[in-house]
Amino acid sequence: MGLEWAARDTPAPGGIVTTLVNRPNTALLVVDMQLGVVADAYRRDDVIATIAALVEKARGAGVDVVWVQHSGEELPRGSDGWPYVPELVRSDSEPLVPKEYSDAFEATDLESVLANRGIGRFFLAGAQTDECIRSTLHGGITRGYDVMLVADAHTTEDLSxxxxxxxxxxVAHTNLYWQYHRAPGRKAGTVNAADVDFASPS
Structure with a gap:
């Protein structure tokens, strides 16, 4: 399927289409913006500032912010690289989901966190683009969520x-293919941070 054809067939943005029942709400999901993950990340400071602004925008709209934090052999819990970058501060009322796999849904309580809040759509930001972001995009859409990638709010390190x-x-390729991703009864796509609309449809 060519991208030109897909673009014609993609539904217009806006509104929740999720296949999940009684999930009218939206969340911002922030993944792995930890010191050791983004130390050498592409556009690190710009992406952090963009995510910080998104977090404040979500809070102002009364939208849940859900934080995901990785640990593993390469990033042990409690190590110097494990904490979130200091520019991004989680509120005590906002859930923190620890994970050990790339997909934030695998072997975590993320699904129950979202279900308990009636969330059927989330905007995704964080790191790293070619591992945990891509895995969580697909993990969300296959579980029935509408998944919107914030195009200028994810990053990765140079692995060339x-x-x-x-x-x-x-980053550009991930934005390109997710912009045109399709699944029955669900919505995917990309949006720049400045254009994010957290308002849930009535």
């Missing part, structure tokens, strides 16, 4: 020495 494209191309 291992054969990966440069980070700017990783």
């Amino acid at each position: 020495e291992f054969g990966a494209p440069p980070p700017e191309l990783v």
Whole structure:
């Protein structure tokens, strides 16, 4: 399927289409913006500032902000690189979901956190684009959620020495393919942070 065809067939943005029942609410999901994860990330400071503004926008709209924090052999819990960057401060009332796998839904309580809040759509921001962001995009859509990627609010490090494209191309390609992603009864897509509308339809 060509992108030109997909663009014609993609529903107009706005409104929740999720296949999940009684899930009229929206959340902002922030993934793995931890010191050790984004130390060498592409556009690090810009992305952090963009996410910080998104968090305040969500709070102002009365939308849940859900934080995800990775740990594992390469990033042990309690290590110097494990905390979130200081520019992003979680409120005590906002849920924190620890994870050990790339997909934030795998072996975590993220699904119950979202279900308890009636959330059927989330906007996704964080790191790293080519691992935990991509995995969580697909993890959400396959579980029935509407999943919107905030195009200028995710990042990754330069892994080109291992054969990966440069980070700017990783980000651009992820935005490109998720913009045109489709699934029955669900909505995917991308949106710039300045254009995010957290308002849930009545």
